[in-house]
Amino acid sequence: MKKSILLFALVTLAGASFAQKKKITTSATVNFDATTKLDALPKAENKTAVASLDTKSGKVAFEVTIKSFSFANPKIQEHFNSEGWMNSDKFPTATFKGSITNLSDVKFTTDGTYTATVSGDLTLHGVTKPVTTTAKIVVAGATITTTTDFSIKVADYEVNGAAIGAGKVSTDPKITVSAEFK
Template sequence: MKRLKYIVLLLLMLCPLVFYGQKYNTRAGVLKFEASVASFEEVAAENKSASAILDASNGEIAVLALMNGFRFKVALMEEHFNENYAETSKYPKATFKGKVEGLDVAKLTSEPQAFNITGDLTMHGKTKKITDTAKISKSGNNIIITGGFQVKPADFDIEVPKMVSKKVAEKVTITYNLSLTK
């Protein structure tokens, strides 16, 4: 009986290690968006502090970005983005919750492979279903996920004033580069 107690205790202690070993995460994911139109000033920004977590056992992925973490080349553009478009004081974050279809971490190599990712992007108080084909590879203990997709600001109730509408693309390209560690 005493031996059984020790075995059960040992199993209870090891369980969190088994489950924890299936999670990969980062707090330094890179998100970029590009909404430039030819012949006008570049409308682009980068956020180097997105958080992401991947459950390798089932392919579930979640990404969180603070909207005021996007940096522009022009400070005034960043200010307009935060105050007038993204309204970061009212909608401080964007999230994506989804699933990588058919992910098997044991089969990942340093050569990127294509995987479909489907989930919900929530931004500016609105949620939209997103499907993307991402490139996923493994380097040491890191899983690298890269890809990109397009969204329309109108789908998230982000209004572009008529005065600048010709300077901002109708579709915004969002790219991501996530290097997740166990």
């Protein structure tokens, strides 16, 4: 009986340690802003991204379903998901896998605001390219909030469409990713 209780306590303690190490959320937000002087409508938001943060190794990742981006104009959403643009039937997700390169500067056990450099690979439209960005990490008790933004060149990811050439959609849209881990 004592061995069973000891084993249960060790498993519980190991589980609690793991929970503190790797954080996951299914409600991260990814915003896409491809507005130009000619068109203020190519903006979208996706509040169903999956994100993970390993506070020990510094590994970070997110995955977003392309069809879950919501635009104010349904016609833009239709174009965004079409074969000539994101082709979301063929390429249903976008992913990022990377690491915090200055992990020693971020104290996940101490409340505060930290600046992290994140480098990794963004896969979008079937193309993978390296991305390096700066992230703001806020630690408040058991909650960790992360926010970053970066721009990409749509041509690098083989995304094209008539509106890009016409100047209605930015050739280098801004992407903002935010997540809250508890």
